Amino acid sequence: xxxxxxxxxxxxxxxxxxxxxxxxxxxxxxxxxxxxxxxxxxxxxxxxxxxxxxxxxxxxxxxxxxxxxxxxxxxxxxxxxxxxxxxxxxxxxxxxxxxxxxxxxxxxxxxxxxxxxxxxxxxxxxxxxxxxxxxxxxxxxxxxxxxxxxxxxx
Amino acid sequence: xxxxxxxxxxxxxxxxxxxxxxxxxxxxxxxxxxxxxxxxxxxxxxxxxxxxxxxxxxxxxxxxxxxxxxxxxxxxxxxxxxxxxxxxxxxxxxxxxxxxxxxxxxxxxxxxxxxxxxxxxxxxxxxxxxxxxxxxxxxxxxxxxxxxxxxxxx
DNA sequence: TTTACTGCAAAATGTTTGCATAAGG
DNA sequence: CCTTATGCAAACATTTTGCAGTAAA
Numbered sequence: 137x138x139x140x141x142x143x144x145x146x147x148x149x150x151x152x153x154x155x156x157x158x159x160x161x162x163x164x165x166x167x168x169x170x171x172x173x174x175x176x177x178x179x180x181x182x183x184x185x186x187x188x189x190x191x192x193x194x195x196x197x198x199x200x201x202x203x204x205x206x207x208x209x210x211x212x213x214x215x216x217x218x219x220x221x222x223x224x225x226x227x228x229x230x231x232x233x234x235x236x237x238x239x240x241x242x243x244x245x246x247x248x249x250x251x252x253x254x255x256x257x258x259x260x261x262x263x264x265x266x267x268x269x270x271x272x273x274x275x276x277x278x279x280x281x282x283x284x285x286x287x288x289x290x
Numbered sequence: 291x292x293x294x295x296x297x298x299x300x301x302x303x304x305x306x307x308x309x310x311x312x313x314x315x316x317x318x319x320x321x322x323x324x325x326x327x328x329x330x331x332x333x334x335x336x337x338x339x340x341x342x343x344x345x346x347x348x349x350x351x352x353x354x355x356x357x358x359x360x361x362x363x364x365x366x367x368x369x370x371x372x373x374x375x376x377x378x379x380x381x382x383x384x385x386x387x388x389x390x391x392x393x394x395x396x397x398x399x400x401x402x403x404x405x406x407x408x409x410x411x412x413x414x415x416x417x418x419x420x421x422x423x424x425x426x427x428x429x430x431x432x433x434x435x436x437x438x439x440x441x442x443x444x
Numbered sequence: 445t446t447t448a449c450t451g452c453a454a455a456a457t458g459t460t461t462g463c464a465t466a467a468g469g
Numbered sequence: 470c471c472t473t474a475t476g477c478a479a480a481c482a483t484t485t486t487g488c489a490g491t492a493a494a
Contacts, residue, residue, distance in 0.1 A: 155468050155473060167377040174374040174384075174393045178458080192476045197459065199474095200375055212374045212384065213367035213423065216391055219484090220328040220366045221354055223321040230328075230366065231417065237370055239328045244412070250404060251424065258398070263385070266428040270405065271367065274420040309448060309493050331484085346451045351484065353449095373459090 140168050152206040162188050163199045167209060174212045213271055229270040236276060294322050306360040316342050317353045321363060328366045367425060383424040390430060 145164055146156040154160065166183040167175065175183070181196045203209040213232070220239065229247065231240040251268055299318055300310040308314065320337040321329070329337070335350045357363040367386070374393065383401065385394040405422055 157468070157474065159475070164377065167375060171376070171378060172395055174376055176374055176458090180375070190476085194460080194477075195475055200373070202474095204375070209375050209377045211369040212376045212393060213369050213425070214374050214393060215365040215367050215386065219354070220330055220368050221321060221334070221358070221363050222325070222328055222366045223318065223363045224325060232369065233417075239366060239368065241326055247408060250408060254401060254404060255426070260426075262431045263387075263426070264428045264431055265426055268427070269367075269425040271423040271425055272409070272414075272417070272419055273422070274418045277416045277418055311449065311493070313450070344451085348452075348485085349450055356449095 140165060148208065152208065154202065154206065158188075159191055159195050160199055160202075162191070163196055164203070164208070174214075229272075231272040231274075233274065233276050238276075242270070242272070294319060302362065306362065308356065308360065312342075313345055313349050314353055314356075316345070317350055318357070318362070328368075383422075385426045387428065387430050392430075396424070396426075 142161060145161055149156040149160055162184045163180060166180045170179065170183055173179070177193070177197045177200055180200065181191075181193045184191060184196075200209070204211055224241070228241050228243040231242050232238070233240070247270065251270070255265055255268070296315060299315055303310040303314055316338045317334060320334045324333065324337055327333070331351045331354055332347070334354065335345075335347045338345060338350075354363070358365055378395070382395050382397045385396050386392070387394070401424065405424075409419060409422070
């Protein structure tokens with residue numbers, strides 16, 4: 137199963153000032169083979185180990201971090217582990233700042249209406265929707281200033 | 291600082307078949323006092339410890355889990371720790387199933403357009419948006435069947 | 445009085461680090 | 470060669486577990 141061309145991948149690594157090592161190639165390949173699974177480092181490791189028994193889990197961790205830093209791959213938000221809590225019962229969205237790692241509450245009635253309509257139109261027949269939330273990722277322009285959006289709250 | 295009325299809180303606990311213990315009361319209060327901070331278990335613990343030195347961190351962990359199970363509070367998605375990765379460069383949304391903990395890719399051009407327009411209208415002057423993602427929480431109706439939505443992909 | 449909850453400490457899990465060796469350019 | 474990356478093992482951080490004792494109803 138070859139979803140990425142190895143020489144393309146080498147070029148992408150070099151373009152990011154990374155050495156095109158065997159480990160990086162197979163980590164990236166494992167990741168693309170597992171697409172849709174949003175694997176953890178451990179799962180990537182399990183995937184590539186049979187064909188590459190000499191690679192260590194530590195290298196997989198380091199490689200994934202490197203790839204995220206260079207923008208080659210992305211971290212997916214998840215609610216398992218790294219647990220943060222919110223007592224606010226009101227449905228509300230969150231804005232994530234990739235730089236400061238802040239999670240900022242964002243409530244907007246129009247956004248709620250827009251999304252409710254959208255998901256009613258798409259009939260999610262096999263999925264019972266209990267709530268929704270929009271995650272914005274990005275960077276605060278001036279780290280020292282508070283983000284100013286209409287109706288930021290909570 | 292009293293953001294929640296204690297007797298209301300007792301009622302809410304009882305309504306969920308939970309004993310209204312002192313620990314549960316102060317965990318909930320700490321959580322509401324920290325609203326907007328999306329604290330971890332450790333942060334909740336640090337908050338309530340000065341006034342309640344006998345409470346253990348383990349109890350805070352257990353209490354927060356219990357509250358989530360009964361729907362009193364929510365877990366907030368985060369990208370720090372519990373790390374999952376995605377090599378897909380295309381912006382796409384994710385659906386999170388509260389039951390199975392699955393993260394399902396969801397791509398929909400209309401949804402993208404809707405949200406892009408919305409955030410252009412709100413001018414997020416101090417925030418540079420890199421991407422957005424809609425988190426739907428809920429349950430798959432038939433756990434063994436694939437969710438069928440128009441244009442689920444990847 | 446009965447049952448559910450807490451505190452403690454140990455165990456399990458997950459992730460990072462430091463450093464000597466190996467491989468890439 | 471020179472630099473950067475890897476493998477290993479230890480350290481660290483976080484979360485869960487088991488159980489005896491305690492508090493709620």
